[in-house]
Amino acid sequence: MADIYRASTTAPVNIAVVKYWGKRDAKLNLPTNSSLSVTLSQADLRTLTTATCSSSYTGEDSLTLNGAPSDISGARTQACLRELRALRVALEKKDSSLPKLSSMPLRIVSENNFPTAAGLASSAAGFAALVRAIADLYELPNSPTELSLIARQGSGSACRSLFGGYVAWQMGSQADGLDSKAVEVAPASHWPEMRALVLVASAAKKGVSSTSGMQQTVATSDLFKERIAHVVPKHMKLMEEAIAARDFAKFAEVTMKDSNSFHSTCADTYPPIYYMNDVSRAAVRAVEAINAAAGKTIAAYTFDAGPNCVVYYLEQDTAAVVGTFYSLLPSTEGWKDQAKSYASGAVQLEEAVA
Numbered sequence: 001m002a003d004i005y006r007a008s009t010t011a012p013v014n015i016a017v018v019k020y021w022g023k024r025d026a027k028l029n030l031p032t033n034s035s036l037s038v039t040l041s042q043a044d045l046r047t048l049t050t051a052t053c054s055s056s057y058t059g060e061d062s063l064t065l066n067g068a069p070s071d072i073s074g075a076r077t078q079a080c081l082r083e084l085r086a087l088r089v090a091l092e093k094k095d096s097s098l099p100k101l102s103s104m105p106l107r108i109v110s111e112n113n114f115p116t117a118a119g120l121a122s123s124a125a126g127f128a129a130l131v132r133a134i135a136d137l138y139e140l141p142n143s144p145t146e147l148s149l150i151a152r153q154g155s156g157s158a159c160r161s162l163f164g165g166y167v168a169w170q171m172g173s174q175a176d177g178l179d180s181k182a183v184e185v186a187p188a189s190h191w192p193e194m195r196a197l198v199l200v201a202s203a204a205k206k207g208v209s210s211t212s213g214m215q216q217t218v219a220t221s222d223l224f225k226e227r228i229a230h231v232v233p234k235h236m237k238l239m240e241e242a243i244a245a246r247d248f249a250k251f252a253e254v255t256m257k258d259s260n261s262f263h264s265t266c267a268d269t270y271p272p273i274y275y276m277n278d279v280s281r282a283a284v285r286a287v288e289a290i291n292a293a294a295g296k297t298i299a300a301y302t303f304d305a306g307p308n309c310v311v312y313y314l315e316q317d318t319a320a321v322v323g324t325f326y327s328l329l330p331s332t333e334g335w336k337d338q339a340k341s342y343a344s345g346a347v348q349l350e351e352a353v354a
């Protein structure tokens with residue numbers, strides 16, 4: 001029987017505190033602005049991907065996602081597979097004793113242990129895991145930043161999930177996209193007290209995908225022009241300063257303002273896109289109540305392209321933030337209907353950031 005070559009990897013979710021929203025080149029998946037995220041620990045939210053190849057496999061490359069066959073004929077997944085294969089071909093050319101994995105069909109099996117396409121960055125963890133699993137299978141020597149250039153083409157946010165800690169995606173300026181990559185801003189150990197509370201308001205697939213939503217925003221929103229010209233550059237600078245100084249109040253203010261700015265451009269899209277719902281707005285009010293009770297900013301909300309809320313806070317404020325959230329939410333208007341899913345464990349607490 002022919003050998004089967006195999007590699008498995010997990011990749012974590014990252015939740016942006018300065019959001020990527022807008023493409024300047026849809027083919028190469030180049031963004032209209034730089035972004036910055038925190039990578040969550042893999043204890044709760046992660047993708048597990050196994051890549052295999054064998055000379056006994058026939059047919060096309062395939063992906064099984066959460067137990068069902070998934071279409072990988074799209075240009076973005078194809079770009080990832082093509083670039084990874086090209087790197088393997090180069091290795092095989094240099095060393096003719098290497099098995100010719102590049103000519104074998106790939107079978108990829110992936111599972112997210114959290115809702116897919118619900119605004120919890122499944123495309124980020126998903127494409128980061130896909131790229132790293134194949135890179136491991138092919139024994140590629142490439143660095144995380146080099147792999148981020150490939151993962152970016154699968155899903156923009158995925159380039160940031162190749163690093164732990166605090167990660168920037170530099171938008172770059174080249175037309176070929178070779179300078180549009182992820183870099184580590186600080187390792188998780190720089191600010192180990194950082195925590196993220198993930199509140200699942202709905203696990204349903206979003207109505208408007210990130211890819212489609214941001215293209216509608218770029219095409220129709222005037223507010224978006226202001227966001228990329230002035231708001232994001234200001235937020236990137238302030239966020240890098242806040243992280244360097246471990247200044248939580250500043251980190252929190254920029255995080256919340258950037259989330260608000262991003263969702264405002266969605267509302268300014270024509271026709272408007274609403275990712276946040278009444279449940280999301282109840283979470284915003286709960287964070288405001290927590291900060292008011294503390295007399296300082298100890299919690300920061302942020303929402304991706306979906307209704308689910310991520311609250312950043314520091315370990316020493318766990319009782320005030322998580323405790324208050326748990327006591328507030330079931331009785332907060334809008335969360336009443338959610339009390340059941342809340343009680344059944346839909347609210348997940350991340351142990352720590354990666």
Ligand code: ADP
Pocket residue numbers: 047065110111112115116117118119120121122123124125126127130155208209210211304305306
């Ligand atoms: P999200 O907010 O969850 O990132 P997106 O609309 O950005 O939602 O992307 C969802 C898409 O990402 C899915 O429909 C699927 O095509 C892709 N995706 C999600 N998880 C994986 C995975 N584990 N492996 C490969 N692709 C994935």
Ligand code: DP6
Pocket residue numbers: 015016018019020021029035121123124154155156157158210211212303304305
């Ligand atoms: C709101 O990376 O999912 O989560 O590149 O089209 O796959 P594509 O989009 P995606 O967009 C993420 C948008 C966001 C903000 C962020 O993660 O920075």
Ligand code: CO
Pocket residue numbers: 121122123124155157210
């Ligand atoms: Co996504």
